[in-house]
Amino acid sequence: MKAKIVITPKKAVLDPQGKTVQNALEHMGYAGVTGVHVGKYLEIDLAAGTDRAAAEKALHEACHRFLSNPVIEDYRLEVVD
């Protein structure tokens, strides 16, 4: 079982890294890019036989406590087989 977590800056928060990538894309001739958001991606391998619901609950808690910063970041958590 695997958990996939995507952490992105909230829309209202400045995203200088995204802005830089957007400028770079424009400079290199890629037109039609209206915005770029840069975030983090975590893939967490879970031991076989882990209870899915319990793992999800624990990971939501971990995301909230230290994997993301809830003040400035949103996260999406997905547990897949």
Add this chain to the structure above:
Amino acid sequence: MKAKIVITPKKAVLDPQGKTVQNALEHMGYAGVTGVHVGKYLEIDLAAGTDRAAAEKALHEACHRFLSNPVIEDYRLEVVD
């Protein structure tokens, strides 16, 4: 239209950030984590009316040229509406 790009270190490459997160999870009492991989996530907003196939081709090229480092990283690109 939006492109979602996930960039992860190749399995054979050391991932110290992932190892650190794994240790932190263990220390904080989250059991059953057998591995953590940390990567980057990019969300690219594309102008309305962009040709999907052309955008995909351009983004694959951009991923290869400067969004990822193909020597040590893999990427997954997905274009969604």
